Amino acid sequence: MDLFGTRHLIKAADLILGTAVCRPTGIDSPNRTVLFDYGLHECGSSVKEGQYDWLTERTSTVYYLGDLIHIEASVSMTNHMPLKLDIDRCVNTLSPDKDSTLSYSFIDYNGCLLDSKAEDSFSNFVAKRRAWAPLEGSNNDVCASCDLGDCGAMRELGFPSRGRRDLVPEAVQCGEHNLLVRVHMDLFGTRHLVKAADLTLGAVGCRPTGIDSLNRTVLFDYGLHECGSSVKMAGDFLVYTTHLNHTPKAHGSVIVRTNGAVVPIECRYYRRGNVSSNPIKPTWIPFSSTKSGEGLLSFALRLMADDWLTERTSTVYYLGDLIHIEASVSMTNHMPLKLYIDRCVATLSPDKDSTPSYSIIDYNGCLLDSKAEDSFSTFLLPRDERELDKLHFDLDAFRFFGDDRSLIFLTCHLKVAALDQRDSMSKACTFQKLQNVWAPLEGSNNDVCACCDLGDCGAMRELGFPSRGRRDLVPEAVEMEQLGANGS
Structure with missing residues (x-):
């Protein structure tokens, strides 16, 4: 049931076989497999035509645009005088009814291959060879032994088959x-x-x-x-x-x-230089700041590589990948504080209150996505636990169901608190599925996470300093291009 090899198990109810939509005939729970056992002609299966050598039927019925489909018409004339076979007309439709509205006549008028006249077509009638003939020249004797199956020593000459090149501009x-x-x-x-x-x-x-x-x-x-x-x-x-x-x-x-x-x-x-008084930053790093009486706070969110040491250069993710996100705060001339993520929400527009939306983190630090059945999202401690100015979390890549828009906006609210403040208002909680309980990232006091299921972790005093950017997510691939962070 791990069909895509991403550890996300699919559901048997979401699997069907063939155009007739046959349902599974059995489920092997210990091995996590779904079984389909039907006849060859059931479930809307079809059997079709010819192979490339024109000698045997083709086993696969799948073709790609650019392929030539080899079709052989035949007639059986048992105890009949010899006759010649012709094709009067052929029509393509999207239903068994040849007279349906959306149709394409590729042979008509008693044997005219109309499709061969199309500008982008290589369709052609092919004469069946009655004798072996060389590709070049007219001396058929060199091919006389082909039917004997013995042409002596053979020297092979390679003729590359036509494939598909990478899609790149010239x-x-x-x-x-x-x-x-x-x-x-x-x-x-x-x-x-x-x-x-x-x-x-x-x-x-x-x-x-x-x-x-x-x-x-x-x-x-x-x-x-x-x-x-x-x-x-x-x-x-x-x-x-x-x-x-x-x-x-x-x-x-x-x-x-x-x-x-x-x-x-x-x-x-x-980039050779900088004409500004401030350093050039990637557009997706939030340029946010909060002024306080003691110094400057600057919040940021970054995509990290698997080693959590460097920023990730690629912004493309596939479903099943874990997105490593690092929240950080720069505390210039400031008393030591500890960083927390109050909430993160994903939307399809820059407006964090728009619909549809998906709350990834909420209730002052509850990683709600970690409770989803098919999610491996979790909070993580930095490598150096003394880095109080950083907080890591893994986000399991996702997309919005039923919407093919490729751009998703992620808005997060970050805050700092006193070092000794660990309560329901300042926490980083992940749902542990094996124990069926919410647990804090640090310490063993699960009580600070008890409110995650209640959806109410007390009144919250917010100091908003907006500086929201965005990240991109794509269906089948997730692309992060800008993250946003509000700080307090």
């Missing part, structure tokens, strides 16, 4: 102020050329600035800050990121031969 040039992207129209390496009208750049959807018909390339030439590009800092580099979009349209037909695609593009520039 060239990306990062200028001082502009970005030049050159895209080959055979974007997928399948010989099916994409159309320039189906290509855009960035979130804004900038159109091509030129087309090189001779070289079959499409050009995009825009400023670094145009087309919805974003900028962040990674180490000593400023990184501009955008993406190439391919959104195929029917263009008067009812079929397409290419898939949609999003190709990430980035330009890196070495």
Whole structure:
């Protein structure tokens, strides 16, 4: 039941087999497996056609855009005079009814392969070979022994099969102020050329600035800050990121031969200096501060690598990953204090009160997500327990169900308290599933966490110093680009 290998067990009720939606026939709880036992022709299964050598039937019925589907028509003429087989017409539909509305005639008019005339098609009638013939030349004698199965010593010559290349633009040039992207129209390496009208750049959807018909390339030439590009800092580099979009349209037909695609593009520039009086910071680090009578407090949230020693360079996570988040406070000329996270909420807009929303931490430090059945979220102590200015927690990657928006905003409220203040108002509690109890990160007094289930941990006095940023989450992948923290 750990279908994805992420330790998150799926539920048997969520599994079905085939288009007929057959339910599981059994569950093996000790081995955590679900069983389906049906006949080959049950559950809407189908059996279909031919193999690439034209000698045997093809076992798989799955094809990718760009593949050629080899179809053989035949007729059995038992005790019949010899006749020749022809195909009058063939039509594709999305239902068994050949007269349904959405249809595509690829053979018609008594044997005209109409699809072969389509601009992006390689469809063709293939004559069945009656004799062995060489690829080059007219001397058939060199192939005479093919049917004998013995051609003596054989020297192999490799002819690479057509595969799918990585989806990368043909060239990306990062200028001082502009970005030049050159895209080959055979974007997928399948010989099916994409159309320039189906290509855009960035979130804004900038159109091509030129087309090189001779070289079959499409050009995009825009400023670094145009087309919805974003900028962040990674180490000593400023990184501009955008993406190439391919959104195929029917263009008067009812079929397409290419898939949609999003190709990430980035330009890196070495940061040599700073023209500001303040240090340059990545845009996703909150620039927040709180003035007090004794000194300066500056709160921050950072994504950390697995070793918890360095910041994570990649912002992409997959469902099943643990997101390592470090909260910290800088206490310049300030008496020692201890850091806590009061609450964190995830939303689909910058407004933390918008819907839908998901409370990750609430009630003055209760990690609510740790109680979810399929979650491994937990508070963690820093490597050096003397680092009172830091607090770590692991967040199990997630997405909002039923919503395909890729941007999720995470807003957190951080605070500091006196070193000896450990009560229901200043705590970091994780739900321990084995013991079925809320437990504090430090100490053994579980009473400070007792209010997590009640949802009321006393009146709270807030001093708000807003400085909220955001992080990105994607369905199937979670991308964190900005975190936000309010401090008190």
